[in-house]
Amino acid sequence: MTAPVYLFDLASRQAQWLAARQTTISGNVANANTPGYRARDVEPFADVLDKTKLNMAATNASHIGFTPSKAEASKVKKADSWDTVYSKNSVSLEQELIKAGEVNRQHSLNTSIVKSFHRMLMSSVRTS
C-alpha cells in the first residue's frame, strides 16, 4: 500500500487560509484612511498547520462545532508595517497590495494543482 495522499485536505486547508488572509487584507485596505486603525495579518500557514488539534465530534445537531484550523486574524506588530501616519493608522497600501498579490499567486497555484490532480484521478477512474 502506498501512503495516503493528503493533498486534497492540505489544498483545501490552504485555500481556507488564503480566503481568510484575503478577507484580512481587504479589511486593511478598506480601513486605509481610518484614524487609529492598526493593520492586521493572519498567522503564517505553517503555524496554522502546526497548531491543528483533534476536532471534537458533534454528536448532536445543536452542539457547537469547532473549526480547528481557522486562521485567526492577529494584529501586526508595529515594526511589521511600512509606515504609520500621524492619525495612528498603520496601513500601507503598497504593502497590502503586495500581500494581496502573494495571496492571488498562491491561490492560483493551489487551484491549478488541485485541478491537475483531479484530472489524474479522473483519468485513472475512467475505464475503457
Add this chain to the structure above:
Amino acid sequence: MIDPLVASSKLSSSGLEAQSARLRVISENVANAQSTGRTPGSDPYTRKTITFKSELDRTLGAASVAVKDVGQDDSAFPVEYDPGNPAADENGMVKKPNVNMLIEMADMREANRSYQANLQMMKQARAMISATIDLMRG
C-alpha cells in the same frame, strides 16, 4: 459567519462607499471654494471635513469602514478687500471660504488611490471565487 471571500468583497464595498462619500465632500468644498455670504459681513461657505470609523461587522467577522461624521473646519476665514461684493463689511473686506485648493486636490488624489486599492481587492476576490468554481469544470 459567511464565506471569507464574500466577506472580502463586502469589506471592499464598504471601503468604496466610504471613499466615494469622501470624494463627494471634497467636490462640495471645491465647488464652493468661492461661495461668499449674501449679507454684509456674513460668513462664507465653511469647509467640510469627513472622518471614518472602523466598525466590527459581526456577520462578516471583520472590521468594515463607515463614515463617522461630516464636520466643519473651524479654521479662520481669509479676508480680501472687495468693496463691490454684497458680503463686504463697512471696510470693504469680504470673508472668503477657508477652502485651500491644494489641500483639496491632495485629499482627492488620496481618496482616488484608496478607491482604486479597494476596487483591486474586490477584483481579486472575484478572481479567487471564479478560480475555485472553475475546479468543478474539470
